[in-house]
Amino acid sequence: MPRRNDIKKILLIGSGPIVIGQACEFDYSGTQACKALREEGYEVVLVNSNPATIMTDPDMADATYIEPLTWQMIEKVIAKERPDALLPTLGGQTGLNAAMDLQEHGVLEKYGVEMIGARADVIAKAEERDQFKAAMEKIGLDVCVGETVNSLEEARQVLDRVGLPCVVRPSFTMGGSGSAIAYNRDDFDALVQNGLDQSPVTEVLVEESIIGWKEYEMEVMRDVDDNVVIICSIENFDAMGVHTGDSITVAPAQTLTDKEYQRMRDASLAVIREIGVETGGSNIQFAVHPDTGRMIVIEMNPRVSRSSALASKATGFPIAKIAAKLAVGYRLWELPNDITQKTKACFEPTIDYVVTKIPRFAFEKFPEADATLTTQMKSVGETMAIGRSFKESLQKALRGLEVGAFGLGCDTKDRWGTENQPDDDEIRARLSTPGDGRIFYIRYAFKAGYSVDQIHEITHIDPWFLDHIAQIIEQEDRLAALDKLEDVTEDMMRETKRMGFSDRQLAHLFGKTEMQVRAYRKDLGVTPVYKSVDTCAAEFEAYTPYYYSTYEQEDELPLEGDQQRVMILGGGPNRIGQGIEFDYCCCHASFALREIGYQSVMVNSNPETVSTDYDTSDMLFFEPLTIEDVLNIHDAIAPEGVIAQFGGQTPLNLARGLSDAGVPIVGTSVDTIEAAEDRELFQALINELDLKQPPSGIARTMDEARRELAEIGFPALVRPSFVLGGRAMEICYDKAQFDRYVAEAFAVAEGQPVLIDRFLEDATEVDVDAVCDGQDCIIMGIMEHIEEAGVHSGDSACAIPPFNLPQHVLGEIREATKKLAHKMNVVGLMNIQFAVKMEDGKPVVYILEVNPRASRTVPFVAKATGARVAGIATKVMMGKTLKELGVDREPIPRHVAIKEAVFPFRKFAGVDIVLGPEMRSTGEVMGVSEKFSLAFAKSQIAANTVLPESGNIFLSLSAPHKHAAVELGRALTGLGFRLLATVGTAAQLTEAGVEVRRVKKIAEGKPNLIDYLKNGDVQLILNTPSGKGARTDEGKIRAAAVQYGVPCITTLAAADAAIRAMEALKAGEMDVLSLQDRYKE
């Protein structure tokens, strides 16, 4: 065997926090790599800053470092661990960049670490535009014609070669802003001039326009002997111009003749060879002109990517696992194909179904952002569906998206035939500008009489896809022409289901309930079967239990064996407020179930995740998380129990319906979960237990809201009920604000009431996660928030153990937790949010919220304390007691662990970054150290908030915080910083004898703070906001800070913590220690 024996220890770098463009897929690839390398007997050292990952579980590597992914920190890990090799291609762009930094700073050379998988020069050749272009030209492949220029003069010269229309793209603008297409020479001149002005380096790219071309991706693997295979081809539904991460994509390619496909395959092989990726997976993107067939290479990723995760889930071929094994010397033909067992990994998977992926967006969180889809990725998650036809997979994916649609139209979201029916202007506008939900407008267009050709003309979407959508609508029309559900014959029902229609759509069409349709359908004998994903279109027997539903003849599910089955409902597509944390919990539920002898059955629709790895559970169902789809699986496999409390809001929303249909939900009862959400019931419970809640009320009309307000008083927190992630939640300080936000909340609530609470100003928020078995309740972690109450708990930094709260307050919190758990009869996980407010000089503990389910903080608690929180909870839910499990006390670590949130502001130019009650973060990092100050410093560095060592700090405090200015100013000047401030604060500081330089407000003319930012003369901004919104002066400053990469701290609490961190950084070095060592008793 060619397994390399000269290396023993391998360093893996993860991809850090979840951000737009880098999500769970790298937890999936990293976890696979860890497993694959350890299976081969290598020692694995892992560095990642993201605690919410499976890969950072201490079981996954020999030494796990949760540390910031800077080359300086990784160097410390290298110095300590002395790995022989670094595998840089499995941690996304972050991992790749970190590896390149280590190389550039001579760290790898210094410690004798070899880069395996791809060398630094190879990475550079693939990633650097000019080098890549030259390489493609060398092997005779077409690339986009274009050049970067620094003047209008030069631009005109390039235009002569490129021709019109062409793309003008300013370099290094945030979110790719300023990019546009010129259709004539006048436009061109204006766009270039504008672009040069916008670009911080006065540079624009002038490039031929390939917008509207067909877009493809090829997933390629290569081994050390130059064996190359294609794992999967992907065709984009949306044409060129929309980032592939934001496009609906379909696997395999649908509209290429074999001649065209093989040409693309030849090109893919040539590219990976020329770039020189020695081993592993790469992703290559192509554009094809729809009328001439001209093919252009767009780019190549010399690493596993989001698309390779999709390709792995779409085909069953584990790209990351195989890539890891190739990196240590194996050749493709030496590795077995896990699925067939008999054949080798050296082949090209073939599939006998169609896979559709649809991105999920979060524009409602960023109303100021431009929601047009461009070449800059903006989606936050995705869902994938498998069907035996494109129609079926498309409609399954649409319901898996969890945006209220249950397919393509015919549901409560459907505006056609309602008074809100879109008019032609709206349809045309939404077709011509790619945006979230364009697919629904394609349906409206067909409904309005547009032809396939007309829609193709406007959208450039391939007629093949459009015609299939037309077929779906024709079926809808045939159904709609019937009088009643009972007129649907068995044949028609089967044909309808084969096109992917849901029971909910039929219910909507015939005015029935979903359950009535279900019953009727089952009476007709139309039920789904489950087929395997097997990499080989059934040519060989599959040994991997990976299934999807479809309406066919033959079912492939195995009979139930001796072990009882327990089903876990996953979290579906990532979104803000529900992401990798819940996937982490679901995976742990699966691991725990297997430990105690159950067959674990995973149901999920998110291709990025570890939970949808066929290795994670005993059975995997890649299905949308809807009542219909889950009930069907339930009917097919008859599980002993179903776990709904780990996948976030998605399964909780199904719990009632499932329970009513007789599905055995294990753990805390559905009644209890609902009771915790019911204000009145909950209030009664709190009163009964003699606990405290902020005064609150519930209103169905504006008048009611005003009456409630009279009781509650200002400041008041206003929010719609039944909405996740703090959507449209606002704090009001006066009547005008109150009226405005209540009106907005009613709009968002869509008929549901609006909740009003007294907002506890300057209170400290505390999160508690606990596990209860019905008798005992053990607290797993108490997290003290750094930002004061009012910032969404998901957006706020927090620390374990608490750093400021006195022992007697913690005692009170512990007691309240146990009381609530017991009273509510919680079985499994519970999360409680407390607020501690000083009243009359004494801390008073309030309860804000109780959630008897897994919370977002479970993985952080697990990583901070070493306790297997989710696993313990799973076993408890299956009937074990905490005593039996030996869980008898709250784990309190010796170190301090701090979780910090990470935001997508860089992707949304001009959005105000002020934190509030509405959650907007996409991911999290953890900093861990013996000291609070250093742990905080690490968390900031990991979140890419680079705390400066010297330079200028701009200080600007809102009226209620002005009192703190002098103290802050002294502390900062004491650390050697120079202060900048506008007139008011400057006067205050000068009066107190603190040296400060006055800068102009934006309204006062130039040079103002924005100019300082542009010139790199500001290293940090401390700004507690007095007004919100992108149009305010402050909002502009904060948005500019994001654009110029200057850290901006917006709360006093965070400012204090930052000062402590900067002091500590001055005083000494940060050190690193593996989790395994930290957990040692």
Added chain:
Amino acid sequence: MPESNNPHADAPVAKLALEDGTVYTGKSVGAGGEVSGEVVFNTAMTGYQEILTDPSYCGQIVTMTYPEIGNYGVNEADIEHQKPALSGFVVRESSRIASNYRSEGSLSDYLVSHNVLAIAGIDTRALVRRIRTEGAMRGVLSTVDLDDESLIEKAKNSPGLVGRDLVREVMPAQHSVWEQGLDEWTAVHLEDPPAGDDAPHVVCLDFGMKWNIPRHIRARGNRVTILPGTASAEEIMQQNPSGVFLSNGPGDPEPLEYAHKTIAELLPQVPVFGICMGHQLLALACGAKTFKLKFGHRGVNQPVQELATSKVEITTQNHGFAVEEESLPDCLEITHRNLNDNTIAGVRHKETGAFSVQYHPEAASGPHDSHYLFEQFQKQMRQTSQA
């Protein structure tokens, strides 16, 4: 773009019955009538037109495992023979729209105009799993007789492939000269440019040859003459060939004794290269035996390892018979193996240098990994002529 009506909606019923008593009911998406044949499956996701026109499928009903077929229509350039030779075609979905700038018509219209029976809408994966576990089976595809019992009976009574000479149904009647080179889509590495009348002369012995083979040979500058598979060694040598190519073809190679004899006579005289049935015939001519595989290899993702280099090529395959390893005479050495089941995928004659592969280096449809074999043939002809 060409559009026909949804073939699934109002199309007539078609049935496919297997000899084991299984009957699949779907819609007819091709010509009407009734055919029998051996039911097999192909796992390629592209290239249905090349598969339809591959003469090696004569006597077979071909099931496509990929469910969406017909997406990009059909065109004149992508055919591998003037008309389909297969008995019937089975798909899950037949696209009513043909979307590709190269398309000249819809698949369904093509099937009708070439009188090919086709069924759509059945659980093709269930059918494939049946074939995988039971082996390739005889079957009947009909749009006229819809009685299950009758169809099963007909399937049981239909002729199988073993022992039959199907070559005579697809080979050309007389000899011809081949002029066409490769399409613009296939980049080949040419070592030496065409050399006019001095160019090597390749005689292709046609047992039902896919056209991409002579295209490849021609593209390398050779003069190409095609002779029917029944031609004698004498007739062949009269052409004064620089090399003889043995083509693919349908069915069982064992009954083709005329070809065994011809090839045995040719081997000492001229460089020989065989593909697929040509490979089996070369082995038979040397005294080896062939056997019928359970359900064959049909697809474009079959890994083959070249033993000398350990390199793996992804190949196109279409065969139901293979050379039996135990029967291999001393004069033949194994050069390639199928990585999936370790069967022989290539042999070389130790004395004459003649060589053959079980797979299709000409691809069409399929990957271009194995073009080097045409170079190898070229090199051998060059060396022989120099000697």
